[in-house]
Amino acid sequence: MNNPMKSPVYNVKAVPVEKVFANEYNPNVVAPTEMKLLELSIWTDGFTMPCVCYYDKETDRYILVDGFHRYTVLKSSRRLYDRENGLLPVVVIDKDLSNRMSSTIRHNRARGTHNxxxxxxxxxxxxxxxxxxxxxxxxxxxxxxxxxxxxxxxxxxxxxxxxxxxxxxxxxxxx
The missing domain is CATH 1.10.10 (Arc Repressor Mutant, subunit A)
Structure with missing residues (x-):
């Protein structure tokens, strides 16, 4: 069956983190301990998942849909920023705001909790x-x-x- 949808993950881009901006609606919060673990994880394993963004052509900015904490760690960890040359792995989705909001929630909820x-x-x-x-x-x-x-x-x-x-x-x- 021919499916015209091509998953965004096949088009990962290295984007300067200065062109990436948080959205204003993400309800997800990560405790400081888990943020330290995320920094260690990225330091040890590298980025294993790209952030999901919407590209705003008018402002030449990438607006985060998913990956706020990975983005935050790259901006706040000097050693990661230097190693990654200030570049954040990003995939782009082209959706209106309400669909981006629901996508953010789906990404957050799909992660689940540890058994x-x-x-x-x-x-x-x-x-x-x-x-x-x-x-x-x-x-x-x-x-x-x-x-x-x-x-x-x-x-x-x-x-x-x-x-x-x-x-x-x-x-x-x-x-």
């Missing part, structure tokens, strides 16, 4: 593989309380075998 049971399994596997609590917290983006909760939920005694009764906090003394 607690699966997160417990991942923490257990990383612990069994010899990864320290500090490594897990840094690379998975968890704070010490969340890691402790996931270990407690899993109910596996061996996850606590080399630990005291709390996950160490690097900013405070151990109990």
């Amino acid at each position: 607690v049971e699966l997160m417990c399994h991942i923490v257990a596997e990383l612990t069994r593989a010899g990864m320290s609590d500090q490594w897990i917290m840094k690379n998975i983006g968890m704070d010490r309380d969340e890691l402790l909760r996931l270990k407690q939920i899993s109910g596996l005694a061996d996850l606590f075998s080399n630990c005291e009764f709390s996950v160490p906090d690097t900013n405070s003394q151990q109990l």
